Amino acid sequence: MKKALLIIGIVFVVLWSIIPIYWALNISLMYHFEVYSVPAHLFPEHPTLYNYLRSLGFSVFNPFTNRVDPPVGYPIREALINSFVVASMVSLITIAIATPAGYALGRYRTRHSGLLTALLLGSRTLPPVSILIPLYIIGLRYRLLGTTHGITVMHLALVLPLTTWILMGFFSTFPSEIEKAARVDGATRLQAIVRVVIPTALPAIVSAGLLSFLFSYNEYLFSWVFTSGTPAQTIQPTLASMWFMIGEINIMAAATILSLIVPVVISLYFQKYIIQVRLVDPYALAFE
Amino acid sequence: MVEVRLEHVTKIFGKTIAVNDLNLVVRDKEFFVLLGPSGCGKSTTLNIIAGLEKPTSGRVYFDDEDVTFLPPEERNIAMVFQSYALYPTMTAYDNIAFPLKIRRLLRDEIHKRVKEVAEMLHIEHLLDKKPHQMSGGERQRVALARAIVRQPRLFLMDEPLSNIDAKLRITARTELIRLQRKLGVTTIYVTHDQTEAFTMGHRIGVMFNGCLLQVGDPLEIFERPHNTVVAGFVGIPPMNFIEGHIAYDERLGKYYFKWNEIILEVGGDITEKIGGHGKTVIAGIRPQNLQVIKSESYSKIGIAFKAKVYTVERLGTESVITVDIDGELLRAVTPSELTLSPDEDVVVKIVNPQKVIFFNKNTGDLIT
Numbered sequence: 001m002k003k004a005l006l007i008i009g010i011v012f013v014v015l016w017s018i019i020p021i022y023w024a025l026n027i028s029l030m031y032h033f034e035v036y037s038v039p040a041h042l043f044p045e046h047p048t049l050y051n052y053l054r055s056l057g058f059s060v061f062n063p064f065t066n067r068v069d070p071p072v073g074y075p076i077r078e079a080l081i082n083s084f085v086v087a088s089m090v091s092l093i094t095i096a097i098a099t100p101a102g103y104a105l106g107r108y109r110t111r112h113s114g115l116l117t118a119l120l121l122g123s124r125t126l127p128p129v130s131i132l133i134p135l136y137i138i139g140l141r142y143r144l145l146g147t148t149h150g151i152t153v154m155h156l157a158l159v160l161p162l163t164t165w166i167l168m169g170f171f172s173t174f175p176s177e178i179e180k181a182a183r184v185d186g187a188t189r190l191q192a193i194v195r196v197v198i199p200t201a202l203p204a205i206v207s208a209g210l211l212s213f214l215f216s217y218n219e220y221l222f223s224w225v226f227t228s229g230t231p232a233q234t235i236q237p238t239l240a241s242m243w244f245m246i247g248e249i250n251i252m253a254a255a256t257i258l259s260l261i262v263p264v265v266i267s268l269y270f271q272k273y274i275i276q277v278r279l280v281d282p283y284a285l286a287f288e
Numbered sequence: 289m290v291e292v293r294l295e296h297v298t299k300i301f302g303k304t305i306a307v308n309d310l311n312l313v314v315r316d317k318e319f320f321v322l323l324g325p326s327g328c329g330k331s332t333t334l335n336i337i338a339g340l341e342k343p344t345s346g347r348v349y350f351d352d353e354d355v356t357f358l359p360p361e362e363r364n365i366a367m368v369f370q371s372y373a374l375y376p377t378m379t380a381y382d383n384i385a386f387p388l389k390i391r392r393l394l395r396d397e398i399h400k401r402v403k404e405v406a407e408m409l410h411i412e413h414l415l416d417k418k419p420h421q422m423s424g425g426e427r428q429r430v431a432l433a434r435a436i437v438r439q440p441r442l443f444l445m446d447e448p449l450s451n452i453d454a455k456l457r458i459t460a461r462t463e464l465i466r467l468q469r470k471l472g473v474t475t476i477y478v479t480h481d482q483t484e485a486f487t488m489g490h491r492i493g494v495m496f497n498g499c500l501l502q503v504g505d506p507l508e509i510f511e512r513p514h515n516t517v518v519a520g521f522v523g524i525p526p527m528n529f530i531e532g533h534i535a536y537d538e539r540l541g542k543y544y545f546k547w548n549e550i551i552l553e554v555g556g557d558i559t560e561k562i563g564g565h566g567k568t569v570i571a572g573i574r575p576q577n578l579q580v581i582k583s584e585s586y587s588k589i590g591i592a593f594k595a596k597v598y599t600v601e602r603l604g605t606e607s608v609i610t611v612d613i614d615g616e617l618l619r620a621v622t623p624s625e626l627t628l629s630p631d632e633d634v635v636v637k638i639v640n641p642q643k644v645i646f647f648n649k650n651t652g653d654l655i656t
Contacts, residue, residue: 177370180360181369184339184340186387186391202377
C-alpha cells in the first residue's frame, strides 16, 4: 500500500516535470499547420526535422506549401556555439582557480582563513541582482559588454565562490596522511600535489568543473544584460527573445530542444561521476 | 643505519604544548618504541623526526647531521601510517614503486625491487589490485612494502597495527620484528598498546602530556618505573598504590613501611631519602606480586594480610581478583583454577617483598 502510494507519487512528479519537455519535443517535430490542430495531436502526424534544420540555418523544402523555406533569420546556431564556448571557458578557468584555492583553504588554517571563507560564503548569500549594476558599470568601462570573454568574466564572478567552497569542503576532509606519505616517500610539496593529491581528487575537481559549466550554460539574467542583441548573445536570452523575433512556435520548440542537448548529456555524465566520487572517496578508503 | 638524536625539542600548537623539551637518543639499528596514551605528543614527535612538522624550538640530528629544517623528501626515511595512507588511485604495484619512480630509477631496476619486496612480504598476488579491493591486513603489508622498497636509513611507524583485527595483529607483530632484525634499519615505532611496546621494542620511551618520562628496556620500565605515572600506565592490570608511613622499630633497629596489617622492611638508604620515622610514602605493588590464598589453606609464612574479595574477573588462563582492605581496593593476579566468590574472606600475600617499590608522596618519583 505504502509502496503503491510512493509509485503514484513518483509517477506524478515525473510527469509533472516531463510533460512540458515532451510537449516541446512533440511540437518541434510538426509542421506549422499541425501545431494548432483541435484536438491537439499527442504525436506528430508527419514527423519532420524541418524546424531543426531551419533553426540551424538551412533552407528546407516544405511539401505542404510546395516551397523552399529559408533559414530562420535569427542566430540560434551562433547562440548555441557562444554558450558552449562561454561555458567551456568558465569551467576550465574555474578548475584552474578553484582547485588551488580550495586546496589552500581546506588544507591550511591561517589567521585570515576564517574571514576568507566567510567572505566566500557571504558572497553567495547576496541575490545576484545586487551585483548586476556594479558589474554592468565595470563591463561598460572595460568594454566587456557584448563580448564572449566579457560574459565569461561575469559568470566566473558568480560561480567561482561556490566551486571554491565545494572544493574547500572536499580538501578539508581529504586525509592529509596520503600527502604526508608522498612527502616522506621523496616527493616535494609540488610533486605530492601533482602526482598524488590531484589524481585522487580528480572526481571532485571534474564535478566542480561540470557544475560550473552547467551554471554558465543555464544562466539567463547576466547573459541577457551583457549579451542580448550583440554577436555574443548566448542561448538563454536567445530563447527568451524568440517570441518577439520569430513567432513560429514550432521553431521555438526546436530551438529549445536543441539547447537542452548539451546540459542533458552533461547531466547524465555528471550523475555517473557523482557515483564515482563516492566510490573513490579517499576518506572512506583510508578509514574503513 | 642512523642514530637519531633529539635535543630540547619543543612543539607548541597555539596554546597547547604538544611536545615539551624532549631529549632522546635512538641508537643505530635499534627498535625503539614510543609508548603513551593518545594525545600525549608521540605522533607529533614522530612527525618532527619525519620533517612533517617543524619543532618550535630544539634540534634533530641524524648521526651528526642537523636535519631540523630538512624537508621530509630529503631525509631518506620511510613512514608507515595508522591509516596506511596508500594512494587510492594507484595499484599496489604503483604504490610500492612510487618512492622509486619519484627518484627516477630505471624501469627495470624498479620492477626488480618491487618484485623482491613483494616476494618478501608475500603480496605478489596483490600487485594489480587497488587499495579499495584489499583487506586491512593486505593494505598494511603493501604500506610496509612501500616503506622498505627503497632501503631507507630510518623507519617511522605510527600505530601501523592498530587498524587490523586482533588475530592478524599478533602475526603482523612477529613479522615486523623479524623484518626489522633482518634489515637492521633503525626503527621508531609509536603505539598506545603496551603489549606491542613490550614485545617489540629493544627500548621503550614512555610519553605523557608531551613529556618523555622514562626511557629504558622493557624490564627496567616494568620493574623500576621512574614515577607513579609510568608505573600506573605500564602493566596490565595497573600497579597497586598504597599510601603508608615509615616506622622505626627500636628493638630491632630497622625501618618498616606500615599500612594496616602490611609491614614491610625498608632499607636504611631509602628511609634516609624520605626523612625517616613517620614520613608518608607510596608503595607500588604489581598485581602479579600479590597472591590470593583461601583463608583455610593459609599458613603463616611471609608477609600476608586479611582481605575480602571484591570482584573476580576471569581472563581464561588467569583471573584478576580485586580485594577490599578497609575500603582500599587492590588487584591481584591468580591462576584461574582458584575459585573465589565476592565477599569471601581471603588472605593476600606479597610474593616477593624485594620487588615492592616506593615513591615520594609529593613528587611521585621513585625512591631508589
